[in-house]
Amino acid sequence: MVNVNNKKIPASTISRLFVYLRELSELIKVNINTISSAELGERTNLSDAQVRKDLGYFGQFGVSGSGYNTQELKAALEKILGRDKTWNVAVVGAGHLGMALLTYPGFADHGLNIVAAFDSKAKKIDRKIGDVTISTIDDIEKIIKAKNISIAIIAVPAQSAQAVTEKLVEAGIECILNFAPAALAVPENVKVKDVDLSRELETLSYFLVNKKA
Amino acid sequence: MVNVNNKKIPASTISRLFVYLRELSELIKVNINTISSAELGERTNLSDAQVRKDLGYFGQFGVSGSGYNTQELKAALEKILGRDKTWNVAVVGAGHLGMALLTYPGFADHGLNIVAAFDSKAKKIDRKIGDVTISTIDDIEKIIKAKNISIAIIAVPAQSAQAVTEKLVEAGIECILNFAPAALAVPENVKVKDVDLSRELETLSYFLVNKKA
DNA sequence: CAAAGTCTGTGAATAATGGCACAAACAATG
DNA sequence: CATTGTTTGTGCCATTATTCACAGACTTTG
Structure with a gap:
């Protein structure tokens, strides 16, 4: 509400x-x-x-x-929805899901511009995906501030999600879309929206389990 | 409920x-x-x-x-949740999102096996992603039945989502996870769960719009 | 321009969900 | 084994969300 x-x-x-x-x-x-x-x-x-x-x-x-x-x-x-405004978005984690988000065509039409991507693996750093170059996670704070990013998408494995969250919060991020299957602890001024793909599918499968034959 | x-x-x-x-x-x-x-x-x-x-x-x-x-x-x-059972899953649409789902490691641990993928573009057909070979959308019914697939994931553009849905329903699918930003019309025995990424991000951004400065 | 039809806006009713709070059950301790 | 401390299970209540239903506003038609 x-x-x-x-x-x-x-x-x-x-x-x-x-x-x-x-x-x-x-x-x-x-x-x-x-x-x-x-x-x-x-x-x-x-x-x-x-x-x-x-x-x-x-x-x-x-x-x-x-x-x-x-x-x-x-x-x-x-x-009402503030669609005259645009927002800069960062994707943290450049695995398959992160890549899919980086190249998802639906965001730009909605005022959501992905302007940064981060990964921890040296192999991925400096690779360019569309207009965005992947940076090291250590640069989160610097880049978030420099590029005036206000929304972050977490697409890293569950075990590193909390650490990433803390870096983001420290960098001043107040909106997080979280794809990691982990309960993130954040200060109360920070808004987290969880998208848990396995859980969605599992919940759907429960419908099959529970259906009368 | x-x-x-x-x-x-x-x-x-x-x-x-x-x-x-x-x-x-x-x-x-x-x-x-x-x-x-x-x-x-x-x-x-x-x-x-x-x-x-x-x-x-x-x-x-x-x-x-x-x-x-x-x-x-x-x-x-x-x-309770029927986790002794496993389910065969099909991904329709082998764009970036479909690819991400095909390679998402989290599903298998949860009894969700992706065993088929479909795309309409000739270029993609017969490509192999992990264990799964991409098939033409025309084979949906044949393959869904042959491989005993009970859950489908729709990862196609909005404008083709309804057509794909109808093929799936015809093939007997009763559970659909829908990533297309479109309201699918289905018979009432079919359960659809929508995951609307743009909408999640937009809703999150509204939090920024509406926050007192 | 009157009569019939359509559709909004909204209070009131209903349904769904989550939190509270406490009795009863069990554990731990000396 | 009695006393103190924990924690569950659940009826009840508060809050939130959705649907109902209808008066009033507007349109259309002959």
């Missing part, structure tokens, strides 16, 4: 706004100018009520009897 | 059980035989009450006054 001008807003609402935003971009591409909450919900696998309630936290954007103007709603969401 | 013998169990509980399981393995490695809910919570960034409540859905595993036996609890969780 997040505080915005004295209102409590569910974090899941914020997350869904990005989904609406993406869908609105698609709609605009195909020249659809108006959409109802019901249809926007349909296209995002959400209920119409959910769509309206989520938007309702931030104001009134719709027109009774016709729905939402796609361009206007998109503009409003971009403002 | 999941139904287990007439009880409603939060999906998040199931997901956390895998975290406890992983931590218990670590504890056993360093010869710790007993652990309290408080300490297990500490090590997994969860509250003691949460740990006890999660376990409580499935029975009584602890001993008042001392805590849980790590070996016994691990065995119990493995049974």
Whole structure:
């Protein structure tokens, strides 16, 4: 849950706004100018009520009897979500996952620029991936500060994740996306979002285990 | 939420059980035989009450006054979660993300064996990544059935995700881990778990937008 | 321009989840 | 073996999130 001008807003609402935003971009591409909450919900696998309630936290954007103007709603969401801003991102760990993130085409469109990569293995250092050159982990603090990086992605093995986290925190990072299957200890001003791929798959497999034959 | 013998169990509980399981393995490695809910919570960034409540859905595993036996609890969780079983997994899309998943070392330890990979680009077909040879997407149904695959990972661009999904469903797949930023339409017997990397990062960045300076 | 139809915005109801707090169970100690 | 200290298991409560449902606003149509 997040505080915005004295209102409590569910974090899941914020997350869904990005989904609406993406869908609105698609709609605009195909020249659809108006959409109802019901249809926007349909296209995002959400209920119409959910769509309206989520938007309702931030104001009134719709027109009774016709729905939402796609361009206007998109503009409003971009403002709410701060999509006029861009962020510099660092990837720590240049294994397969780190490499995939470095070359993932989806980030740039969303104001997320990967501008640095770090690894501990001497063999990888100074290799260039796209526009980014891999640096040694010892330079984290220096480079994070020099390049004004505000988000870090941890893609190192679990056993080195805490040590990396501490370096990042020391460098002033306050947002971490963590792919390592480890519970990171951080000061409370630092926000960590865990993405645990094995766990996602395992949780999914539990569905198979538990299904009646 | 999941139904287990007439009880409603939060999906998040199931997901956390895998975290406890992983931590218990670590504890056993360093010869710790007993652990309290408080300490297990500490090590997994969860509250003691949460740990006890999660376990409580499935029975009584602890001993008042001392805590849980790590070996016994691990065995119990493995049974609950069906970790005696193994699952065959297919990756659809052999771009950078698909490649990262194909070579991710964490899955095999968890009973998740990637046994097939698919791509639409002729250039990639017949390439061998580890033990897996990339096949054409047209062979999805044939190979899924032949190799007894029960979980599919979608790592293709958003615009082809729905088409791939339909092929998978037709082939009998009931569990999908979806990395494409698209809302997949599936029959209700099919379980989809979305992992939306851009969205995770964006949601994280919102924390920066909204933070008081 | 009236009547019928559509769709929003939102309070109120419901559902889901997590935390509290304490009795009961067991352990440890001398 | 009684006393003190720990820790579990769980009913109850608080909080959060989602859905319902409908009045009111707007559109469309003839």
